[in-house]
Amino acid sequence: MVVVVVKRFEGVITAIVTPLNHNGELKENSIRELIDFQVEKGIHGLFPLGTLGEGIYLPVSLRRKVAETVIDQVKSRIPVILHIGAAEAEIAIELAKHAGDIGADAICSVAPIYYRPDVKSLIEYFRQIAKASRLPVFIYNNVGRQGYNIDPKLFGKIASEVPEIVGVKDTSYNVDQITSYIQEYGDKYIVMGAGDSMMLINFALGAAGHVCAVSNIFPELTLSLYKAVKDSNIAKAREIQFKISSIRNILKEIDIAPYKAALKIRGIDGGYPAKPLRPLTDDEYKALLDKLRKYLE
Numbered sequence: 001m002v003v004v005v006v007k008r009f010e011g012v013i014t015a016i017v018t019p020l021n022h023n024g025e026l027k028e029n030s031i032r033e034l035i036d037f038q039v040e041k042g043i044h045g046l047f048p049l050g051t052l053g054e055g056i057y058l059p060v061s062l063r064r065k066v067a068e069t070v071i072d073q074v075k076s077r078i079p080v081i082l083h084i085g086a087a088e089a090e091i092a093i094e095l096a097k098h099a100g101d102i103g104a105d106a107i108c109s110v111a112p113i114y115y116r117p118d119v120k121s122l123i124e125y126f127r128q129i130a131k132a133s134r135l136p137v138f139i140y141n142n143v144g145r146q147g148y149n150i151d152p153k154l155f156g157k158i159a160s161e162v163p164e165i166v167g168v169k170d171t172s173y174n175v176d177q178i179t180s181y182i183q184e185y186g187d188k189y190i191v192m193g194a195g196d197s198m199m200l201i202n203f204a205l206g207a208a209g210h211v212c213a214v215s216n217i218f219p220e221l222t223l224s225l226y227k228a229v230k231d232s233n234i235a236k237a238r239e240i241q242f243k244i245s246s247i248r249n250i251l252k253e254i255d256i257a258p259y260k261a262a263l264k265i266r267g268i269d270g271g272y273p274a275k276p277l278r279p280l281t282d283d284e285y286k287a288l289l290d291k292l293r294k295y296l297e
Contacts, residue, residue, distance in 0.1 A: 009079055009106065009138075009167065009190050010208045011044030012222045014215040015052040017260050018066055019271035026065055027271045034216070034268050035073040041219040043078065046070065047108070047211050050083040051145060051171075052259060056113075057274040060091055064098055071102050081138060085110035089125055096133035108138035108169055111146045119154065123161045130164035137164045138192070142171045152180045159189065166190055169211055175201060182206045196222075196248045200241040203229040214247050217262045218295060221247075243295060250291050254280070261285050262292055 016038065019030035038046060048070045049055030049063055058066070067082055074080055082104040084095035092109055099107045109129055111122060130137045139158065141150040149172060150158075159165040167190030170178055178198070181191045182205050192209040193202030202210050203226060215222040221244055228237035251258045257280050260270030272279050280288065 009045060009081065009192070011210075012215055012219070012226050013045035013047050013079075013081065013192070013209050013211045014038050014043050014219065015047045015050045015194075015211050015213050016070075017216055017256070017263070017270055018049065018053045018055075018058065018274070019260065019263075019269060020274060022272055024062075024272075024274060026062060026069065027269060028069055030269045030271055031066070031069055032073045034263065034270075035070060037266060037268060038215070038219060039074070039077050042223055043215060043219050045079040045081060045105075045209070046074065047081050047083065047169075050108070050140070050211070051142065052213050052216070052256065053083065054256060054274040054277075055083050056086065056110075056145075057277075060094065063095060067095075067099060067104065068102055071104060076103075079105040081106045081108050083108050083110070083140065084129065084133075085113075085140060087113055089128070092125075093128050093132045096129040096135075100133040100135050104133075104135060106136040106138060106166070107133050108140045110140040110142050111148070111150055113146045116148050119157055122150075122154075123158050126158055126162045126165060130162055133164075135164070136166040137162065138167045138169050138190070139165060140169045140171070143173075144171070149177075151177060152184050155181070155185070159185075167192060167208070169194055171195055171211075173198060178202060178207065179205055197245045199225055199244060200229065200237050204234065204237070213259060214244050214251070216259055217266060217292070218244075218247060221295070247292065247295055250288065254278075254284075258288055261288055265289055265292060265296060 019027040082099045086092040171194040193207045194211040225240040256273040263270035
């Protein structure tokens with residue numbers, strides 16, 4: 001058994017985008033600027049190379065470079081949970097080891113995709129990445145991307161066999177499920193929600209953290225919602241949630257590209273999406289910024 005040290009993983013954790021140039025190379029200055037922007041605004045943690053970070057689409061060498069750049073720029077100011085999930089288990093294991101070597105605070109992995117592993121296969125997969133990384137491990141339950149659900153019962157079976165597992169990031173958009181996760185495991189494991197339309201619900205139910213996409217561009221709003229819930233000001237939190245949900249609806253019309261383009265209103269070049277995803281047209285870009293500017297007021 002690997003002994004892991006668990007830091008405080010709580011609050012608003014930004015699933016940062018990965019700024020790329022038109023050749024698919026990392027825009028290093030941009031990601032460093034984004035990290036400093038997040039830290040200076042008070043965000044509680046970072047989640048690189050997840051769904052919004054396009055980790056699954058990036059070559060291993062680039063994923064390693066992104067991870068190294070993030071760890072270097074954060075300088076231990078806030079926790080970093082590196083997503084290391086991949087279509088190939090051997091790649092995930094390699095990235096898990098790399099995460100441990102460079103000083104990440106934890107790793108997170110989407111469950112194996114395309115085929116549906118049985119319980120024994122899932123246990124063995126998470127056991128191997130835990131052993132390779134020597135870090136706390138989060139299970140990333142992304143039903144829409146992996147094609148099946150890791151419900152609380154299945155999570156419990158896996159976690160009971162892999163002691164390095166410290167929590168779950170649940171992106172099921174299912175109120176009953178996140179409620180069950182918190183009710184059954186909130187005292188022993190770190191339960192984090194995701195999906196920005198669920199932010200108020202997740203925090204009000206008692207989730208330790210929320211992995212957030214909108215906070216790339218509007219960290220102030222997301223932190224204000226978190227504070228309002230902590231202050232038991234649900235009316236204010238509800239008002240902020242409506243704004244966050246409206247922003248999310250604007251940004252989700254096309255995968256990934258709008259989040260990167262929108263960073264321009266914060267003075268950061270978010271770059272291009274990974275291929276085969278396309279960037280916005282000039283007209284789409286202008287319309288996007290026109291819709292979002294009012295939320296800076």
